[in-house]
Amino acid sequence: MSEPRAHPDPAFALLELYEAALPQVYGYLLPRCGDRAQAEELTSETFLAAVQAARNGGQVSTPWLIGIARHKLIDHWRRRERERRGLRLLHEDPLTDPWDTEVDALHAHAVLAQLSAHHRSALTLRYLDGLPVAEVATHLGRTVHAAEALLTRARTAFRRAHNGGRQ
Template identity: 75%
Template sequence: MSDPQARPDPAFALLDVYDAALPQVYGYLLARCGSRAQAEELTSETFLAAVQSARSGGPVSPAWLIGIARHKLVDHWRRREREERGLRLAHTEPDVEDPWDEHIDAIQARDTLAGLSQTHQCVLTLRYVDGLPVPEVAELIGRTVHATEALLVRARAAFRRAYPGGRHE
């Protein structure tokens, strides 16, 4: 009989990436959600997903982890939106056709963004902070491109109304 040998957990490969990726993942999430506690929670969810991927032989790199963090953030916004939707009536905003080209103060913009609905925060962050094209935003949030474009119009209008010194239409 041969001696059974313990095989190392493949997730240990993640340790090589962890030290370099942790500040990147946490910084990415903190800049987008604005809450340290929430960024910490989402960072831990991201690394738990990384452990699962490493154990199944999947790739784990800092870039891959940022992608997972983005998905975790979108999932967080979806959960929050569902919770808020249960607390308020649906409210539709008029369509406003206006390019998103105003110069704004970053601190006021972050505060204004934090006051919007989770759905509006999600699409504006993915589109204008992360710079994703509309089709990729649509895929991430599970909507059609046309529905996402309409959502972006409403989100921009809501942002303008809420932004101090912005146009109130």
């Protein structure tokens, strides 16, 4: 009977490519991000995708990495735009839709962090991701009516947390 043989992790083969491609990938991202920390984050995400692709038998090359970096950058821009567009807050006027007035994104994230997970999930899916209520319901495993009720409670909780406990 033969001994079992260990197969090397194909991700190790990426080390040489990493050394050669890192300046190109980072160099592609940095001027487009304008932020070193964000370019570094997107570069690491790109190489993590390369490791996963190599483990799944994919062929990884520098042009492939640049393409993945481009997709990571586009995803970053989309997230940032959703945050700018989607974060809305109840205005003092009770006749105004609570999500029509833009709020400071950092404050809104802090308020969202105070909410329960199901309230935070519902608000994020509906207002940050821009999903219709029916899709929010599907993602949360609820009926449309239950999702509407959850969103109503979540908006009330958001308002209350934003106003420091006052209604």
